[in-house]
Amino acid sequence: MPILVYAESDQGIYKKSTQELISFGRAMADQMNTEVIAAVTQDASGAELGQYGAHKVLQLEHQALSDFKAENVAEALSQAARAVQASVIIVSSSANSKYMAPLLAVDLEAGYVPNIVGLPTSYTPLTVPHNVFTNKASAHTALNSDISVLGLSKNAYGVHHYETSAEITTHNPELSASTVEVTSTDKASNKVMIADAEVVVSAGRGLKGPENWGMIEELAEVMGAATACSKPVSDLGWRPHSEHVGQTGKPVAANLYIAIGISGAIQHLAGINSSKVKVVINTDPEAPFFKAADYGIVGDAFEVVPDLIQKLKEFQAQNA
């Protein structure tokens, strides 16, 4: 019984998280002696998905799928899963996938485990490692349903390359009218999103006021990074809520997380500690962040950050 992967695209582009999802599905399929099928809903050709491990691409065609509506995507995937008799459906940790997955799970009477951080540790019964207590611990959970929906954490597996050329077939689901209608979308087009970012530059109350964020934005720009902040910074209105990271904000699973003027409270660390490499810049050598970080500079952000920007530019010029 094959594995179905929900291959999200954004304006025709398959992001790294989707590529990773397919490679993860492929590794599972190899263990289970089955195929991985990438289900695509938008007009992006799925042909390239073979190189990440997909054996087949299933183009789900319906007018209602031209933009994301959770109910319709769940219905379409559920019908596709039944059509190909999939036993596992893999989804990402994007806001859209987390919205849709519980609907899909009920439709398929499937068990659902999100925040998965590695390949199954057993296939009978299917047992997966996943983060709990907002990354303060992990759990090994066994699924006992015929069909399973697995949600993979970002950056938990990596993209692997294959020389598979995926054959494309189409499936025409029958969809009901969505009960929820999108009336407007407000999305920054030229900003790196925390959800996709390889590097996140984050700053806290140590920056003293919103007027000092110019250097944080500049550092982020030089590094191609997303900007983030601690909770009090967003509560004070210095930065938008969408930048609040931590246990009660967004999770961060970047390759590199740079914390500037952030003390490292337990709630902050919980949300960001899935990041691979953590750097702290803080005047106080006793700040708890130093216990969680890989690299640290004890120093004043107002001196260190401008210097870091300058030296990064020189480094980039040399390595260009």
Add this chain to the structure above:
Amino acid sequence: MKILVCISHVPDTTSKINFNADQTEFDTSGVQYVINPNDEFGLTRALWFKEKQGATVHVANVGGSETEPTLRKALAIGADEAIRVDQTATDGYTVAQALAPIVKEGQYDLVIAGRESIDYNGGMVPGMLAKLCGFSFVNTCIGLEIDGNTATAVREIDGGKETLKTELPLIIGGQKGLVEESDLRIPNMRGIMQARTKPLHVKTEQSAAAKSQTLRYEKPAPKQAVTLVDNAEQLINLLHNEAKVI
């Protein structure tokens, strides 16, 4: 309007997370419990509807009697009645199954749950409940207005937000943004006194079979000590040559 707020009873955010000797269960000793932060934003929004537009607000939890202080706290800050479904919350699916009859029998117009609870991070109860009850569903909801039967909801998406229109009955998975941090309420003496006499119904529902079972827990491996550097140049060098992230 009848509103139900689903309340998860979770360890306080400062809790140290430990497990019993064979790593199969969360060790609750010394742990303080609170209303799940995402649910607290939702509850506060529900109380806003009650005060500004007229609504009754019920709160519900699936759990043992140890969760009652958390429900009493919700009553103390303004909810009218509480319901506890007397069942051990195993996985998100069983919790949604236990809440579904409460939602249907109570004829609620609006059900507010949290986007996820901060203990097991399942993020599935609101969506599953919506599907089981046939309600409309909006997740990661950061703004909600109700006008008659029509709801306008703002949903956080990756990199922005979108505005949605839908009809009641509706379930949302809520979070900060529904109200601000400064809108959250602390129970006062009068509220605490009143909460003692407000109804707290204990119900038993047939429990559905769980679809998943956690076999064991693990704590992260201890971290290596931080490498302190003196300046930006050294940092760039290490990030490039050692960590290989730039």
